[in-house]
Amino acid sequence: MKYVIGIDYGTESGRAVLVDLEGREIADHVTPYPHGVIDEVLPESNVKLEQDWALQHPRDYLEVLATAVPAVLKKSGVNPADVIGIGIDFTACTMLPVDVFGEPLCFKHEVKHRPHSWVKLWKHHAAQDEANLLNEIAKKRGESFLLRYGGKISSEWMIAKIWQILNEAPDIYEQTDLFLEATDWVVFKMTGNIVRNSCTAGYKSIWHKQEGYPNREFFRALDPRLENLTETKLRGDIVPLGTKAGELTNEMAAMMGLLPGTAVAVGNVDAHAAVPGVGVVEPGKLVMAMGTSICHMLLGTEEKYVEGMCGVVEDGIIPGYFGYEAGQSAxxxxxxxxxxxxxxxxxxxxxxxxxxGIHEWLEKRAAAYKPGETGLLALDWWNGNRSVLVDTDLTGLMVGYTLLTKPEEIYRALLEATAFGTRKIIDAFVESGVKVEEIYACGGLPQKNRLLMQIYADVTNHPIKIAASKQTPAVGAAMFAAVAAGKENGGYESIVEAAKKMGKVRDEVFKPIRENVAIYEQLYQEYVKLHDYFGRGGNNVMKRLKSIKENVGLKESVNINI
Ligand SMILES: Nc1ncnc2c1ncn2[C@@H]1O[C@H](COP(=O)(O)OP(=O)(O)O)[C@@H](O)[C@H]1O
Ligand SMILES: O=C(CO)[C@@H](O)[C@@H](O)COP(=O)(O)O
Incomplete structure (x- = not known):
């Protein structure tokens, strides 16, 4: 019997699974990141971070390799010689500056007190000014790539984040040899090879399989200092998912308890790995990776442009298809x-x-209400809007409070708000000619909250199939490991073959309840009105409040060294 290991690097923890080649999970292990999300002060130096910052410690990622991999080997009793491959997936765009040796700048004594030398987590939203300007310039120049990203490049992505570093810490930018996605950096640590994966390059760095990156003139128009960015600090081969990036080095094999020479797949993105993880390898099936945020993944046979989606990338999820991604930031x-x-x-x-738990207590009570019975309606923008408005300056809203409003009613309205956000995304796909016929859900939430899943079925009016695994992205990453290992070593020829054998869903399906669907349709129409009024310029109060807050904060802040 042969095995593969997949590791899912989430927002708070890294989760490893050891699976056999039929997709049976033999063992899993969760390693919480010792430093978690760094959004207040830097480790060691205690330097204070500004609003909207979210960083991570690269050492935490290595801790996952050193802890979770030996743990699954021990739990399963599997002989390391029978592990034919390892694959990882990651949150994205989670990026870091490294030096010529591939070492993160934040490991250096001289700059570790500088926030810009650290890993910027996907939900670092402090590059919104750069993203706004980038979009303005790209629009003025008529850059066609904008269409592939729903009309807007997000502040969560690579170019905005790099530009923020250049603007606020030009010396850190200068000292950077490469900007890497964290997923590619961890693969580099395992193999010694720097290999960029086509998934993060396509979705997060404006790279296109045929056209490559945007041209030098575009980058010069942003800032003359960025003119050579793609040939210098973003240089490197970009290879498709499932490619073998290299083999485990002696040092890393010893640390992880595996054999040197074990095949390592190129990096991947968490939500994207989840698609084959539930066995989806064809168009029309929307996969929602539901956790801290939601990523909505869909395959298509043509490159269509959908308002506000995060991107369409050829081969970006499953080779041979256009992969579409949309999402909700919180x-x-x-x-x-x-x-x-x-x-x-x-x-x-x-x-x-x-x-x-408090979630369970609230869920139990919220489940006793019928749709519409709370009288509440919320906009789900607590962490901005990622699709379809693509604006991190939008904030949360709830309408309908009275003196009788109860905590469980508020909780229910929040669950519903996120379901309406998903419905808006589905509508955007369908209106643009990308069909959605079935819905699959994976991630932590479907395992934790049944009411939430019923609400999603009712609001979308689609049955929802649930992943069999609690660690679907990790299982997907393990499938790519089986492909990287190759058929000749007991793995698979392609991800389609691997998914057919290894991807699984539960027997239970959440089906829409007719009466609920009708009421939610009415509430959704109200949601759309609020969405457009506050999100499309009818009333920019959210932005004005944020700017007042920032100005007041600026006056009060001491000189922060970024
Ligand atoms: N019973 C619950 N109902 C709804 N949300 C929950 C519940 N328990 C935990 N959560 C939320 O689930 C999220 C974590 O999701 P998970 O998929 O485990 O992690 P990640 O997003 O890091 O991959 C947290 O934001 C947490 O607040
Ligand atoms: O943005 C992406 C993928 O494109 C995700 O990595 C990001 O939403 C984080 O996902 P999680 O909620 O931590 O699973």
């Missing part, structure tokens, strides 16, 4: 915010008394 994060910041003490006490 979903589980909104529920977490409410549980941590919004619920009264009596809820916490009651949940404790019942011996259940």
């Amino acid at each position: 979903v589980g994060d909104i529920f977490a915010w409410y549980v941590e910041q919004g619920v009264p003490a009596y809820v916490k006490e009651a949940a404790e008394k019942e011996g259940i």
Whole structure:
């Protein structure tokens, strides 16, 4: 029997699974990142971060390799010689500057107190000014790539993040040999090879299979200092998913408890790896990776332009198809915010008394309400809007409070708001001619909250199939590892073959309930009105509030060394 290991690098933790080549999960292990999300002060130096920053510590990623891989080997009792490959997926665009040796700049004593030397996590939103200007310039120049990204390049992505570094810390930019996606950096640490994957290059760095990166004139128009960016600090081969990036080095093999020479697949993105993870390798099947955020993944046979989607990339998910991605920047994060910041003490006490978590307590009570019964309606923009408005300056909103409003009603309205956000994305796809016939869900949320899944089925009016695995992206990453290992070593010829054998969903399906669908249709139409009014310039109050807040903050802030 042969095995493969997949590691899913999430926002808070790294999750490893060891699976056999039929997709059976033999063992898993979760390693929380020791430093988590760094959004207040830098480790060691305690330098304060500004608003909208979100960083990570690259050493935490290595900690996952050193802890989670030996743990799954030990738990499973599998002989390391029978592990034929390892693959990883990551949040993205999570990027870092490295020196000529591939070492992260934040490891250097001289610059570790500088925020720009650290890993910028996908949800670092402080490059919005750069993103706005980039979009303005690209639009003025009539750059056709904008269409592939729904009309806007996000501040979460590579070019905006790099430009922020150049603007605010030009010396850090100068010292950088390469800007890498974290997924490519971890693969480099395992193999010694710097290989960029076509998925992050396509979705996050404006790279196109036929056209390559935008041309030098575009980058010069942004800033003359960026003119050579793609040949210098973004240089490197870009290869398709499933390619073997190299083999485990002696040093890393010893650290991870595997054999040197084990095949390592090129890096991938968490949500994208989840698609084959649920066995989806054809068009019409929307896969939602539901966790802190939601990524919506869809395959198509043509390159269509959809408003506000995150991108369409040829071979970006499954070779042979155009992969579409859309998303919501906060979903589980909104529920977490409410549980941590919004619920009264009596809820916490009651949940404790019942011996259940606060989410479970709220879910139980919220489930007793019918759609529309709370009288509440919310916009799901607690962390900005990623699709279809692509604007991180938008913020949250709830309408309909009364003196009788209860915490569980607010919780239910938040669950519903995120479902409406997903419905808006589905509508955008369908209106642009990209069909959505079935919905699949994976990630932590479908395993944790049944009410949420029923609401999604009712709001979208589609049955929802749930991934069999709790670690679907990791299983998908393991499938790509099987492809990287190759058939001759007991793996698979292609990801389609691997997905057919290894991808699995549960028997239970969440089906829409007719009465609920009808009421949610009415509520959704109200959501769309609020969405367009606050999101399309009818009332820019959210942006004005943010700017007032920033100005007040600026006056108060001490000189922060970025
Ligand atoms: N019972 C629950 N209902 C709804 N959301 C939950 C529940 N339990 C945890 N969450 C949220 O799920 C998110 C974590 O999702 P998960 O898929 O495990 O992680 P990640 O997004 O890092 O991959 C957190 O934002 C958390 O607030
Ligand atoms: O943006 C992407 C993928 O393109 C994700 O990595 C990002 O939303 C983070 O996902 P998680 O919510 O941590 O699973």
